[in-house]
Each structure stands twice: as structure tokens, then as C-alpha cells.
Amino acid sequence: MASKDELVKELGEMLPLDEESLVQIVDNALKLPSIGAINEYWLGLLGESPAALEFMTKFNSQGATEKAVEKPKHSQTPPRREQRPKQQVAANVWSPNVSAPGNAQKTQPRLTNKASSTTTSQLLDKKPASRGKTNARKEKERKVDNLKDLEAVLNQLETESSKDMYSACGCMATRHPLFEVVPNCLNCGKIICVKEGLRPCSFCGKELISADEKAKIIQLLESERSQLETSETGMKHNSGDKKKKPTVTLHSGAGVNLWKQQDALFKKLDEQKAQRDLEQKRKVEEAQQVKQQDKELQFYAHQRDMDEDLMKAKSNLENLLNFQANSAERTRIIDQASDYELPTGSNLNMWSSSVEKALQLKKQQRQLRKQEKRENELKGRGKKVMNITIGKDGKATMREVQSTEVIDSEDEEEQEQIDQLEKEIAKTKASKAEDDFKTVWDFQKDQDKWEKPVYVGHGEPAAMDNFEIPSNKWGRVQSTVDNNNDEEIDQLVTVI
Known part of the structure; x- marks a missing residue:
């Protein structure tokens, strides 16, 4: 032990x-x-x-x-003074790995010494408590514990920020557990343990959490605490008010027709049920109307500052998307060079050569025959055949015999043809690849194919060499007109 x-x-x-x-x-x-x-x-x-x-x-x-x-012992020695545990910081609320000393002192031991014990027969005779009450009690205890935890956290946030209560520790989370809320200081990088908690850093003196973040945390915790308190008060209120069960009373006596009373009662119950259904339906419709109105208000508020062209573009986009989602497909586009599809299956390529197409067709036909044969075997056909024997006296006897497997010569021939076609295709591709590899572009040979152009004019070469193209600019008004200007114009006309 x-x-x-x-x-x-x-x-x-x-x-x-x-x-x-x-x-x-x-x-x-x-x-x-x-x-x-x-x-x-x-x-x-x-x-x-x-x-x-x-x-x-x-x-x-x-x-x-x-x-x-453990049993209580009475001794004459004076009672020993209780040793209080070493005071720990309230950071245990943040770290679930360390238990608070206050909670540990309040808890009772597992086995308490009682003067009266309960036998097995008494336990059997004892009526079990209702499960609903037990669950409600557990839920209440859990909410009370949550409230205590929230109050402890809020108390810690409000008290530990003061610099008067300063407890420095340099263990770097080796002696005490790591403070999970703020593992290290964001200013100097010092590792924070649970003993230091949310107080300012003992090395640089900076706050571990800013004032805004701390205010947000406190606000969230207070809202959660208020929710728990309201739910707890609601549970208390609901537990005190017991729901009254609907009761039905029928008066009996001399001269009273119970059948008529029963029919009237059933009619009344049906009317009440119809009224409740109508009221519930009306509430649902009102809620839907309110929701629709809120959506419309949000839509109009969003489109208030929007450009008109942008609104038109969005409406057109919605119409197109709606048409694409709900309209029927009326056209079919085939993105190929031809305007039809080959009905030979998806394995055939329309851009392959004639030999490759023949090979693909042969393979497809062979595969179809094999599939048909397999289906017949699954159905039981072809395993047995009927053998009819006619004797000398003219009597015919019929017997079922197992069919002998016959070698399909056509299948072998087709396989040979397929192999031969594959060899031809491979040979053709190899020769084509070799020719492509040998083909090299020759620059000189390409230049020799072309002749240099020679431009020939209509007039004499000498006259064309001495000819100057006149300028088309406007002359000055003050410029003098040459006498030879008419001669130049006549010469230009004759050349053209």
C-alpha cells in the first residue's frame, strides 16, 4: 500500500x-x-x-x-493549532489546473462518520426521488457555482490591478503553473506565473492587459452574470407557480342528458382549439410581416446612397442569375469543328487517324461481346444444352448435357488484327517522329526560294533620275512669279 x-x-x-x-x-x-x-x-x-x-x-x-x-479520537492533549495553507493568488480562477484554497477548505471529506447507518432493506424500501427535481437541483448548483466563479474573476480584475498588492516571482512558470490568460509580458517578454497574475509586470512595470481590454472583459463577465441571475430568478418563479391542469366537469342529476352535455363539451373544446390555432397562425403571420418589413427597411437604407446606374446593373445581374437558375435549357453548343457528335462513344477521338479509329472500333466491339457473354453466364445461359437422340425405332430421347467450351476462332483472329493494327500505328508514329526530328530549318535554302524585287518605271531612266518632285507648299504673296513656271508644269504633265 x-x-x-x-x-x-x-x-x-x-x-x-x-x-x-x-x-x-x-x-x-x-x-x-x-x-x-x-x-x-x-x-x-x-x-x-x-x-x-x-x-x-x-x-x-x-x-x-x-x-x-480515520475516526475521531479524544485525547487529553490540547488541540493543535490549524496550519493555514500558504496564501495563493486569486489567479486560480483563470487557471483550471490549480484549485483555490478557499474552495478546498469548504469541501467536505468523501466519507463522513455518521452515527446512524442505512441498511440494504431500508435502501430498497426507500422511494426514489424524482429525476426532474434532481436535475433541477444540479442545474441550480451549477449556476450558483458559475456565479461564484464570475464574481471571483470580477473581484480579481478589480483588485489585482492596483500596484499596492505587488507580489513578484521570478520562477518563469517552473515553480508555479503558467498564467494562461497572459502567458508573458508583451513589453519585455517575461514569463508570468499564476502567483503574479494580472498585476503589472515585476520586471518592467507595464500592465499585462490594457485598460480597454480589461473593461471589455469586465463588461462581458457582468453581462454573463446578469444572464445567470435572471435565469435563476426565472427558475425560482417557475418553480413556485404550478401550472393548472384543465379540468372538465359534467353535471349529473335527475333529468340531465349526459350525451348532450358531452357533445356540447366536445364542441366547446373544438372551438377553443380552433381559436388557439387561429391565434397562433395570426402571431406567425405578424412575425413574418415584421421580418419582411425589417428586410425592406434595411434594403432601402442600404440603397439610399447608391448610384442609379449601379442599381440598374445589380437588377440586371439578378435577372440574369434568376434566368440561369430557373429557366430551361433550349440550346446546345458543341465546341468542336463539326456540327455533330459521333455516336461511337466517349473513347473515340474524332481527330485521330483512320487506322486509330479502326483499332478503337475493333476494341469496342470486342468489349461489347465480352460483356454480353458475361451477362449470359450470369443468367445461366450457355452452360447446358439440349441433346436430342433419335433411335432406330423412331423414338426421340432428350437429355441436358454440359456444353463443352469451344475456342472462338473469330475472337483470336480479331485479337491478331488488333495487334497488327497496333504495330502499324506504333511504326507510323515512330517514323513520323524520326522525320520530325530530322527536319531542320535552313536559312539559306529559305532565302534562295525568294527573288529580290526590281522596280521598273514607265519613263526613261535618265529623265527619272534628274526629275525632282515639286513641293506642295504655298508660296508667299510677295514672291515673284518665274517665267519658267509654265514650262515646268508642262514637263510634269508629259512625264505623268
Whole structure:
């Protein structure tokens, strides 16, 4: 049986803490009320590793024996003064891996010594409590715990920001658990442990969380607390008010027709049900109208500052998308050079050569025959044949015999043809690739194919060489007119 010291020693191998903290963690676990709570406590601290599970089983056996053996002893020695645990910071609310000392002191031990015990027969005779009340009680306790946690967090946010309560620790999260809310200082990078909490950094003095973020966190927590409080008050109010069940009364007596009363009662119930359905339908319609009005208001508010051209473009886009989604397809576009499709299947390529098309058709026909043969075999056809024998006396005898497999010569011939076509195609492709590889562009040969153009005029070459094209610019008004101007014009006309 493992002792407490052994448990503390084994726990120290898994958690890098000092001996005092380890002893306090073990004591807190021993004070928990149930094995389930203990298991959750250790799972939160150690995780789900094999060593942690082995330690949990050992601790449960040791804790159960210690609690069972514990009895109140009366001694004459004066009572020992209670040793208060070392004060921890309120940062345990943020970190689920460390339990608060206040909660640990309030919890009761798992096995309490009672003067009166309950036998098995008494437990059998005892009526089980209603499940609804138990669930309501558990829900109430859970909400109360949530309220306590929220109040603790708010108290921590309001108190730990002051610089008077300053507790510096330089363990760098090796002695105490890491503060998960703010793992390190954003200014200097110092690692923050749960002992320092939300107080300013002990190295640089800067705040770990800005004032705006802290205000937002407080606002969210207060809203959550108000929601929990309102739900709790609503549960109390609902628990106090019991719903009245509808009752039906029929008067009986001398001269009273019960059948007529029953018919009138059924009619009344039907009218009430119809009225309730009508009221519910009216409420649903009103809610839909309000929702539609809100959508229209949002739409008009959004389009108030929008350009008219943009609105028209959006409306056209919506019409086109609606037409595309709901209209029928009336046209079919074939994105190929021809205006028809080959009905030979998807395996054939219309751009292949004639030899390749013949090969593909042969393969397709062979595949179809094989498929037909396989279907006949599945249906049972072809396995047995009817053998009719006519004797000398003219009597015919019929027998079912197993069909002998006959080698399909046509299939073999077709396979040979397919192989031959494949060889031809491969040979043709190889020769074409070789020719393409040998083909090289020759620059000189390409230049020799063309002749240099020679321009020939209508007039004499000498006259054309000495001819100058006159300018088409306007002359000055003050310029003198040459006498030879008419001669130049006549010469130009004769040349043209």
C-alpha cells in the first residue's frame, strides 16, 4: 500500500513543484467529496498519460483506506493549532489546473462518520426521488457555482490591478503553473506565473492587459452574470407557480342528458382549439410581416446612397442569375469543328487517324461481346444444352448435357488484327517522329526560294533620275512669279 510520502514523491516526478506545494495538492485531493471529483481534479492537473492514470488508481486506493480508517479520537492533549495553507493568488480562477484554497477548505471529506447507518432493506424500501427535481437541483448548483466563479474573476480584475498588492516571482512558470490568460509580458517578454497574475509586470512595470481590454472583459463577465441571475430568478418563479391542469366537469342529476352535455363539451373544446390555432397562425403571420418589413427597411437604407446606374446593373445581374437558375435549357453548343457528335462513344477521338479509329472500333466491339457473354453466364445461359437422340425405332430421347467450351476462332483472329493494327500505328508514329526530328530549318535554302524585287518605271531612266518632285507648299504673296513656271508644269504633265 502506497503511503502519502510515496504519493508526494511520485507526484513530484510528474509536476515540477516544491514539496510544500505537492503536499498541499495531495491534501486538497483528499478533501474532495467523491472519486469522480478526485479523478477530474487529477485529470486537470496531470492529463491522460499512462503514468497519470496509474497514479490516480494508486491514489484512489490510498485515499479510500485513509478515509475509512480515520475516526475521531479524544485525547487529553490540547488541540493543535490549524496550519493555514500558504496564501495563493486569486489567479486560480483563470487557471483550471490549480484549485483555490478557499474552495478546498469548504469541501467536505468523501466519507463522513455518521452515527446512524442505512441498511440494504431500508435502501430498497426507500422511494426514489424524482429525476426532474434532481436535475433541477444540479442545474441550480451549477449556476450558483458559475456565479461564484464570475464574481471571483470580477473581484480579481478589480483588485489585482492596483500596484499596492505587488507580489513578484521570478520562477518563469517552473515553480508555479503558467498564467494562461497572459502567458508573458508583451513589453519585455517575461514569463508570468499564476502567483503574479494580472498585476503589472515585476520586471518592467507595464500592465499585462490594457485598460480597454480589461473593461471589455469586465463588461462581458457582468453581462454573463446578469444572464445567470435572471435565469435563476426565472427558475425560482417557475418553480413556485404550478401550472393548472384543465379540468372538465359534467353535471349529473335527475333529468340531465349526459350525451348532450358531452357533445356540447366536445364542441366547446373544438372551438377553443380552433381559436388557439387561429391565434397562433395570426402571431406567425405578424412575425413574418415584421421580418419582411425589417428586410425592406434595411434594403432601402442600404440603397439610399447608391448610384442609379449601379442599381440598374445589380437588377440586371439578378435577372440574369434568376434566368440561369430557373429557366430551361433550349440550346446546345458543341465546341468542336463539326456540327455533330459521333455516336461511337466517349473513347473515340474524332481527330485521330483512320487506322486509330479502326483499332478503337475493333476494341469496342470486342468489349461489347465480352460483356454480353458475361451477362449470359450470369443468367445461366450457355452452360447446358439440349441433346436430342433419335433411335432406330423412331423414338426421340432428350437429355441436358454440359456444353463443352469451344475456342472462338473469330475472337483470336480479331485479337491478331488488333495487334497488327497496333504495330502499324506504333511504326507510323515512330517514323513520323524520326522525320520530325530530322527536319531542320535552313536559312539559306529559305532565302534562295525568294527573288529580290526590281522596280521598273514607265519613263526613261535618265529623265527619272534628274526629275525632282515639286513641293506642295504655298508660296508667299510677295514672291515673284518665274517665267519658267509654265514650262515646268508642262514637263510634269508629259512625264505623268
